[in-house]
Amino acid sequence: MISDFHGRDVLTLDEFTGDEILALLSKAKDLKGMLKKKEPHNYLDGKTIALIFQKPSTRTRISFEAGIAQLGAYPLYLNANDMQLGRGETIDDTGRVLSRYVEAIVIRTFAQEEIELLAEAASIPVINGLSDDYHPCQSLADLLTILEIKNRFSGIKLAYLGDGNNVVHSLLLGSAKVGMDIFVATPEGYEPSSLVVEKAKNIAKNSKVEIMNDPEEAVKDADVVYTDVWTSMGQESEGDIRKKIFVPYQINSKILSYAKSDTVVMHCLPAHRGEEITNEVMDGPNSVVFDQAENRLHTQKALLALLLG
Numbered sequence: 001m002i003s004d005f006h007g008r009d010v011l012t013l014d015e016f017t018g019d020e021i022l023a024l025l026s027k028a029k030d031l032k033g034m035l036k037k038k039e040p041h042n043y044l045d046g047k048t049i050a051l052i053f054q055k056p057s058t059r060t061r062i063s064f065e066a067g068i069a070q071l072g073a074y075p076l077y078l079n080a081n082d083m084q085l086g087r088g089e090t091i092d093d094t095g096r097v098l099s100r101y102v103e104a105i106v107i108r109t110f111a112q113e114e115i116e117l118l119a120e121a122a123s124i125p126v127i128n129g130l131s132d133d134y135h136p137c138q139s140l141a142d143l144l145t146i147l148e149i150k151n152r153f154s155g156i157k158l159a160y161l162g163d164g165n166n167v168v169h170s171l172l173l174g175s176a177k178v179g180m181d182i183f184v185a186t187p188e189g190y191e192p193s194s195l196v197v198e199k200a201k202n203i204a205k206n207s208k209v210e211i212m213n214d215p216e217e218a219v220k221d222a223d224v225v226y227t228d229v230w231t232s233m234g235q236e237s238e239g240d241i242r243k244k245i246f247v248p249y250q251i252n253s254k255i256l257s258y259a260k261s262d263t264v265v266m267h268c269l270p271a272h273r274g275e276e277i278t279n280e281v282m283d284g285p286n287s288v289v290f291d292q293a294e295n296r297l298h299t300q301k302a303l304l305a306l307l308l309g
């Protein structure tokens with residue numbers, strides 16, 4: 001069955017079935033090939049896409065801006081503080097107004113609820129560019145990177161070490177949907193949301209979703225070892241305490257020796273080198289972090305082309 005992506009919102013990654021995610025990754029591969037061959041693919045000619053940012057960004061902002069331009073559309077970057085949003089206009093009213101001007105909205109903010117309210121009010125697709133709870137665009141790039149290297153998801157074990165945060169929430173859903181095993185090790189009290197874990201377990205039919213506190217157990221025989229910052233945007237006041245608690249979850253050569261020898265190391269970036277990942281590992285032969293960052297561009301272009309094409 002051919003899925004109809006047209007007009008849909010992307011808020012967590014739970015919107016898509018496993019087959020839809022595979023279709024999206026296949027589209028991303030096509031677009032990646034076209035870009036490399038310099039073949040025009042201005043599928044969104046004449047459209048405008050608003051990008052609202054309430055938190056800093058390097059990859060998300062720039063890959064969306066560049067990707068939108070490559071698709072022939074206009075990326076309208078909006079710092080939320082320069083909008084009336086910053087002076088109390090509601091997110092609903094903002095969504096209703098923007099729907100009269102542009103064809104889609106990408107938003108990076110704090111509360112997931114804000115994104116959901118925006119999606120409800122807007123008559124155009126709303127894409128979560130990261131909230132405190134989810135980062136669906138990141139997971140799509142992660143999945144493409146894994147597929148390119150390992151050629152399959154079934155029987156692949158991903159180990160995530162660190163904080164049970166936005167990145168791992170979407171990754172749990174995405175892994176379960178494509179049938180990849182995911183083992184998450186966090187310090188006690190920093191586990192991913194039990195709601196998300198239960199959802200992922202219900203989705204996973206022939207794959208594993210395991211949450212634990214022992215990093216070595218998680219990494220044992222892993223095909224992919226993944227980490228993210230210990231202190232996410234908005235949690236800066238907890239930074240000092242987190243730096244101590246998370247030490248056993250650092251990705252270094254010792255922990256990596258428990259994984260398969262051809263394991264790939266992933267990080268959504270930005271990295272705090274020397275904290276969650278050592279320089280040696282990040283710059284080492286197993287690291288694919290920059291290919292992963294590149295794939296943000298291709299997967300987001302696929303997403304936009306399918307939602308708006």
Ligand code: CP
Nearest residue numbers: 057058059060268269
């Ligand atoms: N991975 C990611 O979303 O990076 P930015 O915060 O730079 O957008």
Ligand code: NVA
Nearest residue numbers: 165228232233269270
């Ligand atoms: N968990 C991190 C991801 C940054 C891309 C954060 O929210 O800051």
